[in-house]
Amino acid sequence: MVNQKKQYLLTVDQSTSGTKALIIDKTGKIIEKKLIEHQQYYPKSGWVEHDPVEIYQNTIKVIKELINNSKIESNQIRSLSITNQRETVVVWDKNSGKPVYNAVVWQCKRGEKICNELKEKGYQELFREKTGLLIDPYFSATGIKWILDNVEGVREKAEKGEVLFGTIDSWLIYNLSNKKVHATDYSNASRTMLYNIKDLWWDYEIMDILDIPKSMAPGVKYSDEIFAYTNLDNLLEDPIPIVGVLGDSHAALFGQKCFEKGMAKVTYGTGSSIAMNIGDDYKISDKGIVTSIGWGLNNKIEYIYEGNIHSTGATIKWIVQNLKLISNEKDSEKIAVKLKNNGGVYFIPAFVGLGAPYWKNNINASIVGITFDTQKEHIIRAALESIAYQIKDVVDLMAKEAKVEIKKIKVDGGPTQNKFLMQFQSDMLGVPVYKSEIEELSAIGVAYLGGLTTGFWQSQDDLKLLNENSIVYKDKIEKSTRKRYYQGWKDAVNIFVK
Numbered sequence: 001m002v003n004q005k006k007q008y009l010l011t012v013d014q015s016t017s018g019t020k021a022l023i024i025d026k027t028g029k030i031i032e033k034k035l036i037e038h039q040q041y042y043p044k045s046g047w048v049e050h051d052p053v054e055i056y057q058n059t060i061k062v063i064k065e066l067i068n069n070s071k072i073e074s075n076q077i078r079s080l081s082i083t084n085q086r087e088t089v090v091v092w093d094k095n096s097g098k099p100v101y102n103a104v105v106w107q108c109k110r111g112e113k114i115c116n117e118l119k120e121k122g123y124q125e126l127f128r129e130k131t132g133l134l135i136d137p138y139f140s141a142t143g144i145k146w147i148l149d150n151v152e153g154v155r156e157k158a159e160k161g162e163v164l165f166g167t168i169d170s171w172l173i174y175n176l177s178n179k180k181v182h183a184t185d186y187s188n189a190s191r192t193m194l195y196n197i198k199d200l201w202w203d204y205e206i207m208d209i210l211d212i213p214k215s216m217a218p219g220v221k222y223s224d225e226i227f228a229y230t231n232l233d234n235l236l237e238d239p240i241p242i243v244g245v246l247g248d249s250h251a252a253l254f255g256q257k258c259f260e261k262g263m264a265k266v267t268y269g270t271g272s273s274i275a276m277n278i279g280d281d282y283k284i285s286d287k288g289i290v291t292s293i294g295w296g297l298n299n300k301i302e303y304i305y306e307g308n309i310h311s312t313g314a315t316i317k318w319i320v321q322n323l324k325l326i327s328n329e330k331d332s333e334k335i336a337v338k339l340k341n342n343g344g345v346y347f348i349p350a351f352v353g354l355g356a357p358y359w360k361n362n363i364n365a366s367i368v369g370i371t372f373d374t375q376k377e378h379i380i381r382a383a384l385e386s387i388a389y390q391i392k393d394v395v396d397l398m399a400k401e402a403k404v405e406i407k408k409i410k411v412d413g414g415p416t417q418n419k420f421l422m423q424f425q426s427d428m429l430g431v432p433v434y435k436s437e438i439e440e441l442s443a444i445g446v447a448y449l450g451g452l453t454t455g456f457w458q459s460q461d462d463l464k465l466l467n468e469n470s471i472v473y474k475d476k477i478e479k480s481t482r483k484r485y486y487q488g489w490k491d492a493v494n495i496f497v498k
Contacts, residue, residue: 007456014059016088020033024444032072051102055172079240080242082246086187088106108143127206132197144194158215167192184218184220186301187294189220194212197282222299228241229242246295249275251446258410262404266391268312269313276402288397305401307398310350310352313413336384344488354493357394360496392428410433437469
């Protein structure tokens, strides 16, 4: 008998800090959500780990609590979609299904020595050409190698084909499928530093260089394929498909409906992530931005440019907590709008070096252009402006490298609540800035993808009609003023990055 009750989509958003489950209806609205945080482990300075077993147990727990708290019956859930923290990697025993070590988190720096050795041997260009990425411990490969080299008995098992690796999506799919399916999607595979994103296979040459057995790697599927079926640890009578799998930044880009080449989004947070759809042509840049697979949809691969900035929201937090120039981050907006200009003051927020497109890790934060006329208000405004300048650095570079004209930018994240910042961002970019009113864009994006496959929605045109409420900021300054402000920023940065 066909179920005539209203249908919903279930989404798991497994992030660095916790696991969230959400129920989404056909209008694209989140009708219920629940979060459980997990423990962070710091065994040594610069090392970050998670317990994979805790993450899976929390996933089941949060789904059960979500369904129990809602008025929705389990047979009203059509499918499960998964979006996840990227690059974090798990290695587990194929026979027991148990992790051989904690998950090595994307923030972990234990792979720096391995990366330095690779660079010294001249492998940077090879890795960039094949994976689209820079050699960096940020990506999964060095975490896998570290576990193989340092956890007793693991390499021997791996050589016998008895050990598997996977990003968090892969670990969840494996357990949700009762250990039957070892798979990931193209977006997550592209962030491991092991996957050839041009030829679409695990790159044997790179895996040989890192001494990682090929038998450890998961199968790679299109993001909109059915990965497996799950009864959610016996919560459901009838299994539902796991369909719609994307890394979180890719899912946010899809949630922003950046379906066409040249469409871009900025996610503002502690740092910021800028991503641009560059279509189905494989392009790489040697200018400080990386190339990844955005998603695999309808048997087609689409690529993205991505740039990551280390300090944006964190800069304002530092102004509050360390300098104590303001009592809370919201006050920065009130102060900035009162000033006619920045007084020639520029804030270089290189607290942990500068990220894209500079990638200078050996410089410190600085404030440039201070005179006797400088007030604390100028420093606060300069801190806000630094966010917009850094975003412009990356967006302009992406447009140039992709040879596209950007007509608007979609934005999300906590700092977008700052109206001065959003207006100044539009002024600097010279295009409208569309601020989404949706907080859970990664979860929404992957639900869109899963919903397309299951027939919840029929086409991307249907998706374009959903969640269209945006606040739009349009640039208001003269081109000459924009040029003068931005040149001041470039001059200030060039003092340190030349």
